[in-house]
Amino acid sequence: MNAYDIIKKKRDGGELSKEEIEFLVKGIANGNVPDYQIAAWAMAVYFQGMNERETTDLTLAMAHSGDTVDLSKVQGIPVDKHSTGGVGDKTTLVAVPLTAAAGVPVPKMSGRGLGHTGGTIDKLESIPGFKVEIDVAEFVQQVNRVKAAVISQSGNLVPADKKLYAIRDVTATVDSIPLIASSVMSKKLAAGARGIVLDVKVGKGAFMKDLDQAFQLAQLMVDIGFKAGREVVAVLSDMDQPLGCAVGNALEIEEVVKTLKGEGAPDLTELSVTLASYMLLVGGRVGDFASARELVQKNLTSGAGFEKFREMVIAQGGDARCLDRPQDYFRASLQVSVPSPSDGYVTDIDAEQVGLATMRLGAGRERAGERIDHSVGVVLRRKKGDSVRSGQALAVIHANDPYRLETARAMLAQAYRLDQQPPPKRPLILGVVTQDEVIRYV
Known part of the structure; x- marks a missing residue:
């Protein structure tokens, strides 16, 4: 058994055995399978997919690729x-x-x-x-x-997943x-x-x-x-x-x-x-x-x-x-409003744009290991469906760097969409999935 044959089999649409998956995961964790072969296998899975049995085997193999946490001494059901x-x-x-x-x-x-x-x-x-x-x-x-x-x-929790995810992230x-499900569930197991x-x-x-x-x-x-x-x-x-x-x-x-x-x-x-x-x-x-x-x-x-x-x-x-008294502990040096350009209703707030603006302020990391500024961020004063008058605050920026503040303010202004009519309501809870049923609210 070798990584080349496993990659080829999945590339051609084959179903991997439990033993093949365990061999591959072990090689990812201990470094015997090089990055370029991991990347090739991930791309094969991306295009060919994995069935439920393969995904379960992958999840269990990754869950046991490193340390596991023993919660047997927890009183009750953890x-x-x-x-x-x-x-x-x-x-x-x-x-x-x-x-x-x-x-x-x-x-x-x-x-x-x-x-x-x-x-x-x-x-x-x-x-x-x-x-x-x-x-x-x-x-x-x-x-x-x-x-x-x-x-x-x-x-050392799920080292195989850490290595695989790092490669997926750049390929x-x-x-x-299947790779998302196995990544999430391997850590939970x-x-x-x-x-x-x-x-x-x-x-x-x-x-x-x-x-x-x-x-x-x-x-x-x-x-x-x-x-x-x-x-x-x-x-x-x-x-x-x-x-x-x-x-x-x-x-x-x-x-x-x-x-x-x-x-x-x-x-x-x-x-x-x-x-x-x-x-x-x-x-x-x-x-x-x-x-x-x-x-x-x-x-x-x-x-x-x-x-x-x-x-x-x-x-x-x-x-x-x-x-x-959180206001005495959690405050950046600058607080600046983002004013509404007109009267109307908030019909959309681009969540990703808000997140990126907050990262630019220093609240998130662009590279692993970067220091973050805990005090900076954004407080939304208007949410989707809210009415607003021209000049009223859509959001308030908390910043410690004037240059970063101006960058974030421009991004937040672009994140908001206004109209003269309120938007249709969308439920917050879109559905629930259990072992017994799938409930869809939309």
């Missing part, structure tokens, strides 16, 4: 949540404490961002003192004590549904949770632009999880405009605090409550979605979710005082 990524997406930091407040343990490993804005770990690091690197024993202890912990991913083979809730973003600001393909991806990931003995639910959500109002690391923490205090943007609150409700379901806390949603909503309105977030922040060394 639940994880994953988003395919979007602009202003801070639902993890709302849904995790709401879920933990209901008694469901959430051991969450998250990553840093590359492009647009920071990842969940970058957002948490804007809290002074917050520790994201914790060994597994302490991680499990905190989950049993607090019911929630969010830490950075292990250095135009990222958008292959290696992280050890028994229940998994996926937030599959769809729209201009998301990786998945096409709704039908997003449903196909969601179904495949749910099926892979089922075959691996996990309970998985996928929620498909709209990402044609940024989620919530804040885009940028510390600004998003401030919005998380507002949301957990019942003062959040309607779309961020709705999606976070929906995801947390499904997390309660897969965690075995309740038997139906209506009961789960009622309990989550109670934890939101009572402040139990916010108190759980505070408890998690303190447990990981963070200065919880910033949660009470």
Whole structure:
């Protein structure tokens, strides 16, 4: 068995055996398969695809290509949540404490961002003192004590996927549904949770632009999880405009605090409550979605979710005082409005353009390892469907560099579209996929 024959077989449309896939993944992880052969194989998969059995075998092989996290000592059913990524997406930091407040343990490993804005770990690091690197024993202890912990991913978790993704990223083979599904699910399986809730973003600001393909991806990931003995639910959500109002690391923490205090943007609150409700379901806390949603909503309105977030922040060394007065901690030196050029209704906000403008301010990374500025970002004052008068603020830019500010202001002005008539409404939740059913709302 050799990589050349495996590449040729897939190039010609053949079905790879489990042994061939495991041989290839092992070679990717240990360096025996060179980059040019990995790239050739990825391109073959891009054009020829993989069936469900092949994709499952690839996922399991990558999940076991490095370290795996043992969560057997977690009390209860450990639940994880994953988003395919979007602009202003801070639902993890709302849904995790709401879920933990209901008694469901959430051991969450998250990553840093590359492009647009920071990842969940970058957002948490804007809290002074917050520790994201914790060994597994302490991680499990905190989950049993607090019911929630969010830490950075292990250095040797799914090394085959890290290598494969880096090559896909520079060879135009990222958008292959089997490779996306195996990449996401291999990390979730290696992280050890028994229940998994996926937030599959769809729209201009998301990786998945096409709704039908997003449903196909969601179904495949749910099926892979089922075959691996996990309970998985996928929620498909709209990402044609940024989620919530804040885009940028510390600004998003401030919005998380507002949301957990019942003062959040309607779309961020709705999606976070929906995801947390499904997390309660897969965690075995309740038997139906209506009961789960009622309990989550109670934890939101009572402040139990916010108190759980505070408890998690303190447990990981963070200065919880910033949660009470975020305006004293999370402020860039410059705040400048982007005025509306005319009266009308906001008919579109290009989420990707907003994300890129925020990255230009320094909130995201153009290259891996770059330092980011936690204080900068954008706060949207008008969302899709809102009316606006000429000269009123569409958004407010938070910046520390005047040159970067001007660049971002020009990009944000182009991101907004106005009309004299309000746009048609599009639901936030586009569908839900479980092992038993596929529900489409559009």
